[in-house]
Amino acid sequence: MARWLVSIGMLVALGWTTFAAAADSVPDKKGIAFFEKRIRPVLVESCYECHSTKEGAKLKGGLAIDSREGLLQGGETGPAIVPGSPEDSLLIEAIRHDGLEMPPEKKLPEMVIADFVAWVKMGAPDPRVGGKAPAARKEIDVEAGRQFWAFQPPKAVAPPSVKDKQWSKSDVDKFVLAALEKNKLKPVADTDRRTWIRRVTLDLVGLIPTPAEIDGYVNDKSPQAAEAVVDRLLASPQFGERWGRHWLDVARFAESNGNTDNVTYPYAWRYRDYVIKSFNSDKPFDQFIREQLAGDLLPSENTKQRDDLLVATGFLALGSKPRAQNNPDFQMDVIAEQIEVATTGFMALTVACARCHDHKFDPIPTSEYYAMAGLFTSTDTLYSAGGGQGNGRQQNTGFHELNGDPNMAEARQKHSTALLELRDKRQKLTAELKRMGAVEKEKPANKNAKAKQNPKKAAKKQAAAKPEEMPPVEVKVPKDASPEEADKIKQLGEDLRHCVDEIKELQANAPPAGELAMGVRDDKKPADCQICIRGDSNNRGATVPRGVISVATIGELPKVDPKQSGRLELANWIASPNNPLTARVAANRVWQHLFGRGLVASVDNFGELGERASHPELLDQLALQFVRDGWSVKKLVRSLVLTRSYGLASSHVAKSYEADPDNIFLWRHSPHRMDSDQIRDAILAVSGQLDLETMAGSIVSKSPEEVVQQGRLNPATFSDAQVRNRSIYLPIVRNAMPEALELFDAPDPSLVIGVRDVTTVPSQSLFLMNSQFLVQHSRHFAERLLAVGDLGDSARVALAFRIALNRDPSPKESAESTEFVKRSESVIEFSEKDKEQLRVRAWAAFCQALLASAEFRYVE
Incomplete structure (x- = not known):
């Protein structure tokens, strides 16, 4: 690779256009993951009955959609999809019920249709390709499957002999x-x-x-x-920040749920800090696994260790969440995401592909998917202040409580449950009085109420409001009420007043709040899970005992304690040195981060x-x-x-x-090019603005309503140009990533990402040319250089090269750079009369050229 890939003269001539060293192709693994997660389950559930070659029935309309070739070939009316063009795809027309109608009985939900449109737009990635993918199994032979290399235990061998005896150091x-x-x-x-x-x-x-x-x-x-x-x-403490960031990519770390409302996770940062500390302390990776999958079930020596174990289970709670309202699949969708991160993250197995049918390519039957799902149906996921949306059947208070003795935590639990019951009673009493025509109106709690402007926000505020701030209800007996109805209304009104008084008293005597964390805990009534036929939560089949994946088991399958969820057994099974995958996958991830490509490229x-x-x-x-x-x-x-x-x-x-x-x-x-975090952090470091102190908490946790509005980062209250901490501490909001990270291929935090994409697109050059972030830090870099006294221009150029590029300039580069600064001064002096500022601006232009160069961004 050429040393100085961007000449100063060309930058001036072409208006600071930055030329990339090379454009790496974008792998389609994200598209395949999208297909497996969003598209295939719908095809299996809603379409295969009439359009699958494996169903044994005559194809309707001659259309087979159980392979990519079938979709491209289409049926009697032509190709079903035109990759990249949803508007020209008959499949999209049919699921929209725009002329053609598929499925005929009931139109698919709009969110599902939007997924199909997005899938076709991205080129309709589909692993079901004839001649490339293995033929699907009719019956799974687990014993035969164990012969596959990845399911065999690692074998110790002596280092090979080589011809060049002097070359090797290890x-x-x-x-x-x-x-x-x-x-x-x-x-x-x-x-x-x-x-x-x-x-x-x-x-x-x-x-x-x-x-x-x-x-x-x-x-x-x-x-x-x-x-x-x-x-x-x-x-260095920065080791944990760097390698912790690698793991956060795999753990799909984010601070919001990613659905339409994109509600924030105000305590996600605790998990981020746990990961950083774990890598800095070199926590044994098998222990790291156990803590994230079953920390709440592990013994602890003190309160601090107990809190760390609870925070670790945030690994299972951080994932994206679909909307729960009117979604019968909500529970199983959350569980599918948890199975995916646990098995793909630690073992590089796509177990979640067996949700709707036996795995098409790996020896994983659907029954074993639901055996594992039972571990998570027996688990409550704690991620929401609203509570009640855990996986299990028990309503929960939303978060783990930290830093408190067990008695106080139990008191808070009882208090919260009692408060929920009273508020529910109040709501029912009010509803009954309304039905009887005894409620004239509900007065707003204060003159600033904005329910009409934003009913969703008003409802959330009311749910969290103190009782005395909740709108009082005026109860009056209608004139046409019978004596019996009047008596009943009076009694209901009295009950309502007592209920409100009890709420106020309970609120006034609330136990002190503890610190909170996302995570999981066992359901009070763990139970095995029924198979959801074709992934349909409303179509249940046989109940399967909780367990793990047999093809990845050497020796006996672990037995689940019937009184627990089974997550501890899962954690011990994955973290066992006898598991054929776990240590291989972890070692391969480390190799990939150091050499740019895994020994197994599909990490x-x-x-x-x-x-x-x-x-x-x-x-x-x-x-x-x-x-x-x-x-x-x-x-x-x-x-x-x-x-x-x-x-x-x-x-x-x-x-x-x-x-x-x-x-x-x-x-x-x-x-290779630096990743987005490295680029931003390097710019901050070179400009002298990087704050290496650990950020306490998170920008999202401190003011979630100000930072995130309508599911997006609010530019009025957040700018990554104003944050001097390392990139790992920036707010990671799904569908709304900070610009400096998103443009340079930050990972999708809704997916397990072991290898980041590397793209070269025009928007990256525009960012380096025009963004407030780079302009601001180019100026800081210039001020840093000018603060070093008694240096000539050539010496100052050499210092800039050594700081930014870690090398000395060549004589030609030195001459061109000093000439560039002089020419910049002559151009800028027409608009800048202050000589000191003139010099700063001229050197800032030179510094921006360095920071925008390909050499700065690439690692040789």
């Missing part, structure tokens, strides 16, 4: 070199020290190194110099449709080493970044590129 290097030699490839030379420390610093803490840190390493000639750098980075899918391992024996050794080292992420990271393979240059060799363009066999280090 066993990892021997596995890499053996594959290179087998494929007649040669590794490039080692990278230089400046490039290596920039690379390792960005990989481990997500920040670019300072000039002092670079000089310290470059000038350290001891054999342990690299080890000292790595140990310093691993001990979220180790099943039949996933990629095969490029270095299967190496992956097994890493998994076994990970377990031997106590499931330590830091030890695994340390061992990998100190390999020779990690330290290769990113040099382009035409012959090697022709043979291995995707660098599968690691003949060089793959250059």
